[in-house]
Amino acid sequence: MTEDGGPVRINGSPVALPDDPRVSLLDLLREQAGLHGTKKGCDQGACGACTVLVDGQRVLSCLALAVQYAGREVVTIEGLSEGDTPHPLQRAFVEHEGFQCGYCTPGQICSALGMMAEVERGVPSYVTADLGAATAGLDGDELRERMSGNLCRCGAYNGIADAVAETFAGRTR
Amino acid sequence: MSDAHDAKLVEEGAALARRPGRTTTPVPAVPENWAGVAHADPLSRGHRGYVGTPLARLDGPVKVRGRAPFAAEYGYDDLAYAALAYSTIPKGRMTGLDTAAAEASPGVVLVLTHRNAPRLNPQPGYDMSLRDPGIGFERLPVMQDDRVHWNGQPIALVLAETQEQADHAASLIHATYAAEPAVTSFAAALAAGTRPLEIFGRRIRVELGDAEQALAASAVSVDETYRTPPHHHNTIEPHAVTVAWHGDELRVHDSTQGVLHTAWTLGQILGIDPARIRVTSPFVGGGFGVKVLWQHHVLAAVASRTAGRPVRLALSREGVFRMTGGRPPAEQRVAVGADEDGRIRAIVHTGAYATTRHSPWPEPLSMASQNHYASDAFVLDTSMAYADLVQNCSMRTPGSTIGFFALESAVDELAGKLGMDPIELRLRNETATNPIGGKPFSSRHAAEAWRAGAERFGWSRRSPVPGSVRDGEWLAGMGCAMVSHHYQRRPGGAARIRLTADGRARAEVAAHEMGMGTATVQSQILADRLGLDIDRVSVGYGDSAMPGRFLAVGSSQSAGIGGALLAATRNLMDELLKLVRDGSPLAGLTLAEVGAVNGGLAALDDPSRHESYESVLARAGRAELVVEGSGEPPAEMANVSMFSFGAIFCEVRVSSVTGETRVSRILGSIDCGRVLNPRTAASQFRGGIVMGLGAALTEETVFDDRNGRIVNASLGDYHVPAHLDVPPIDLIWTDIPDPYAPAGARGIGELSSTGVAPAVANAIHNATGRRIRDLPITPEKLL
Numbered sequence: 001m002t003e004d005g006g007p008v009r010i011n012g013s014p015v016a017l018p019d020d021p022r023v024s025l026l027d028l029l030r031e032q033a034g035l036h037g038t039k040k041g042c043d044q045g046a047c048g049a050c051t052v053l054v055d056g057q058r059v060l061s062c063l064a065l066a067v068q069y070a071g072r073e074v075v076t077i078e079g080l081s082e083g084d085t086p087h088p089l090q091r092a093f094v095e096h097e098g099f100q101c102g103y104c105t106p107g108q109i110c111s112a113l114g115m116m117a118e119v120e121r122g123v124p125s126y127v128t129a130d131l132g133a134a135t136a137g138l139d140g141d142e143l144r145e146r147m148s149g150n151l152c153r154c155g156a157y158n159g160i161a162d163a164v165a166e167t168f169a170g171r172t173r
Numbered sequence: 174m175s176d177a178h179d180a181k182l183v184e185e186g187a188a189l190a191r192r193p194g195r196t197t198t199p200v201p202a203v204p205e206n207w208a209g210v211a212h213a214d215p216l217s218r219g220h221r222g223y224v225g226t227p228l229a230r231l232d233g234p235v236k237v238r239g240r241a242p243f244a245a246e247y248g249y250d251d252l253a254y255a256a257l258a259y260s261t262i263p264k265g266r267m268t269g270l271d272t273a274a275a276e277a278s279p280g281v282v283l284v285l286t287h288r289n290a291p292r293l294n295p296q297p298g299y300d301m302s303l304r305d306p307g308i309g310f311e312r313l314p315v316m317q318d319d320r321v322h323w324n325g326q327p328i329a330l331v332l333a334e335t336q337e338q339a340d341h342a343a344s345l346i347h348a349t350y351a352a353e354p355a356v357t358s359f360a361a362a363l364a365a366g367t368r369p370l371e372i373f374g375r376r377i378r379v380e381l382g383d384a385e386q387a388l389a390a391s392a393v394s395v396d397e398t399y400r401t402p403p404h405h406h407n408t409i410e411p412h413a414v415t416v417a418w419h420g421d422e423l424r425v426h427d428s429t430q431g432v433l434h435t436a437w438t439l440g441q442i443l444g445i446d447p448a449r450i451r452v453t454s455p456f457v458g459g460g461f462g463v464k465v466l467w468q469h470h471v472l473a474a475v476a477s478r479t480a481g482r483p484v485r486l487a488l489s490r491e492g493v494f495r496m497t498g499g500r501p502p503a504e505q506r507v508a509v510g511a512d513e514d515g516r517i518r519a520i521v522h523t524g525a526y527a528t529t530r531h532s533p534w535p536e537p538l539s540m541a542s543q544n545h546y547a548s549d550a551f552v553l554d555t556s557m558a559y560a561d562l563v564q565n566c567s568m569r570t571p572g573s574t575i576g577f578f579a580l581e582s583a584v585d586e587l588a589g590k591l592g593m594d595p596i597e598l599r600l601r602n603e604t605a606t607n608p609i610g611g612k613p614f615s616s617r618h619a620a621e622a623w624r625a626g627a628e629r630f631g632w633s634r635r636s637p638v639p640g641s642v643r644d645g646e647w648l649a650g651m652g653c654a655m656v657s658h659h660y661q662r663r664p665g666g667a668a669r670i671r672l673t674a675d676g677r678a679r680a681e682v683a684a685h686e687m688g689m690g691t692a693t694v695q696s697q698i699l700a701d702r703l704g705l706d707i708d709r710v711s712v713g714y715g716d717s718a719m720p721g722r723f724l725a726v727g728s729s730q731s732a733g734i735g736g737a738l739l740a741a742t743r744n745l746m747d748e749l750l751k752l753v754r755d756g757s758p759l760a761g762l763t764l765a766e767v768g769a770v771n772g773g774l775a776a777l778d779d780p781s782r783h784e785s786y787e788s789v790l791a792r793a794g795r796a797e798l799v800v801e802g803s804g805e806p807p808a809e810m811a812n813v814s815m816f817s818f819g820a821i822f823c824e825v826r827v828s829s830v831t832g833e834t835r836v837s838r839i840l841g842s843i844d845c846g847r848v849l850n851p852r853t854a855a856s857q858f859r860g861g862i863v864m865g866l867g868a869a870l871t872e873e874t875v876f877d878d879r880n881g882r883i884v885n886a887s888l889g890d891y892h893v894p895a896h897l898d899v900p901p902i903d904l905i906w907t908d909i910p911d912p913y914a915p916a917g918a919r920g921i922g923e924l925s926s927t928g929v930a931p932a933v934a935n936a937i938h939n940a941t942g943r944r945i946r947d948l949p950i951t952p953e954k955l956l
Contacts, residue, residue, distance in 0.1 A: 020335065020337055020338075022337040022341075023335075023337060027336060027337070030246070031335075031336065034248070035239075036239070036242065036243070036246035037238070037239020037240065038239065039239075039243075039409070039410070039458070040245070040411070040487070041409040041410065041411070041490070041888070042411075042490040042887065042888045042889075043489060043490060044490060044887055044888065044889060045889075046490075046887060046888035046889040047409055047490075047888045049409055076239070077237075077238065077239035078238070078239055078240075080238075081238055086234065086237065086238060090234075090237040090238060091237075093233070093237045094229055094230065094233035094234060094237055095229065097230075097852055097853075097855070097856045098237075099233075099236055099237070099688070100459075100687075100688025100689065100690075100856055100857075100860060101408075101409070101410070101456070101457060101458045101459045101460075101687055101688030102232070102235075102236030102237075102241050102456060102458070102688070103243065103408075103409045103410040103456075103458030103459060104409045104458075105236050105237055105239075106237075106239040109237065127897075141897060143896075144896040144897040144899070145896070145897045147896040148895040148896045148897045148898075149895075150896070151409060151888065151893055151895060152409070153406075153407055153408055153409050153459050153461070153864075153893060154459055154688045154856075154860045155859055155860035155861070155862065155863025155864060155894070155899070156856060156859070156860065157859075157863065157894075157896050157899040158859055158899065158901055158902055159856065159859075160896070161896065
């Protein structure tokens, strides 16, 4: 099934698309590519644990059919650290207690990266007062609203917000 | 904590990681028969080492990289995937079960139903007496007959080459039923009559004095009914197992709060020696009471044996709702009577919850009122109403979360009637001894927690007049409530320590990490007990082959491991002294005369008489020394009443237009004994508070009363708190060691969640003048 632009690229490596069109991008990652860092929390697009970056945008991989991603560039949690050096956001999650059990964590981290790209593009959120502004910020409720698609049942929200805010401080002005 | 405080913790953590970690004071072994002796443990006497410092989670780097393996992530060649089909009636018999289409579906390996499942032994349920390590939550046969006991019971398992094939084939299973009359609502269950809750075969009813008479005679009283809905835990990781048989040995990769319990219970059901079942669970994606044994464990093991292939059975989110239970619905009466000066004279707390006839699990909601206010008279009792619904289960702070909602709402109502500040009312009813039974508390600093919290939160700025603070469409108010949870150390804890010639120590305990920071905190304790640097110790856990009977429930695990480790370190020091040779600085010293310091042992009265572990082992020609130790029976709970205390303060804003409640500030002021690690402890406190916010405002499992089927079986329809629902949560604690607890620490996993819902309800009353006695407090209730 590669006639529409070849395989999907995952963390820089090509991965063949599945024969079964029902396979989600999430299950392709977990069951065929052996990349278990992306988590299955609900398989219904409601919890955000499966969030990955596709061409820099955050995507719920459980709602994405793998066969639709030919030629696209997928980055998962495993693709964020360079060798043994973690991404600054990964380090910030440890320093700020941005998790307990760790299950929602990869999705939170990927989501935060995609969110920041949206902010930098000036994409408004539900709580954005000035919809016409060219850039958005993370002040007030913005960060928490924009991360609200990623549930954390352990309740590490304060730490996650602190980690994201610290990592991206200065990037929104 | 403020951001500045948090930053300070991070800085301290970094500094800690750099420092040698060698305390200058030798730490003696905890003597035998320590349990029940005040300050027997040097770590409860203010010893300064790693304990009490904000060490970052040792498993953090693995988790943030997505490299922590969870149960559904273990691969096997020839792995087959399972999916379940669920009943669609609440009670009756299957008259037909058509599996032909599923069996013919592509990729299907096996369809398992009651018709072809092998015969299994009955499920041993959770054993309240703790005699047997049972962890089954429904005493029902697993796929052994055509009976249906609830709407959502697994009726077939499909095994296929891929998950997609299994899911599709499971959708082709078709059952016909002969339905029987069923009780499918809490109201119907109550109407059919209740029966008293018994634990250990005894009613939990508590009667002291004549509470009804004292209530009637009280100058001021409240007498109200409080209702709470069913809840589901909704750990973000759904339940999952990957299982494989190697001959007669069963390997289970699980997500569980009880590795040994799961192995034992599976052994009973499958009829094999539990020692031939190895359950590992190194990471658990949230537990909160629900990662116990459910039918999927049994079905996966049976399917794997039948098909001769390794099997993965990961429940769907819907499956989690259908076949694992949560907190039951409850209806409670709380009446409190007091003198005009606020002295409480009577407390009546009675109520009922829904459960199944096959339930081993109690929800003792009236016990919430048992240990706190100094009242002359009590009537406390809990009863059960039988329903044909999914089995109820232990959920973070069983009994207390809903019991405290009723009690602490009622106390707030009483304060309003008295015209008294609700904190003042609570302080006037403080007690040094448990009002039931009269035992002294081991360490109770609730009043300090109340006062410090009120000061920090700015409670003096609260308007006592409900509905008097308005900001545009928003009505603002403050509320507070007590939190409390009992200390518990369960019997059966044991640990093994391996000290190697390079001077490193590794402890192993069959305990669990579900996000609490188990390995991190126990490593701190182990390092201090052995006088080792933190990077020279490690703690293994999550494996039924390791020592000890631990269940990560009831906020008991830290104390359980603590009791086991102090015994094992004592035994290690004792064995080391036996290896000491003439010429050693330690020669001639007895166990009582030495302590651990600077990577070895030293004389307590002369720390210069020191020999490192490497040296002791090298002189003795030993590559390693392995010892085990068992926790003593929990005698510390015999003569003193051991509880943690504290208070939740919150500020809410309620829209007068939509009825929406937003929580704008929260503070937890905690008295839990010694805080072993401020980072992980703060995280647990915050987590409990967040779960409490869900119970207060959004969470409810909704059953279709006609057929007992859950209608909101998804995370889209069952609303757990999201980022925007959670403001920065401030925390302070007394940090006063409990003289009777290992390392001076009482368990904290459930404490903070107990008082959140009433604090929110009380704040909403202060904001709006509306008293809501029915959770969750959704907008329509405030319009």
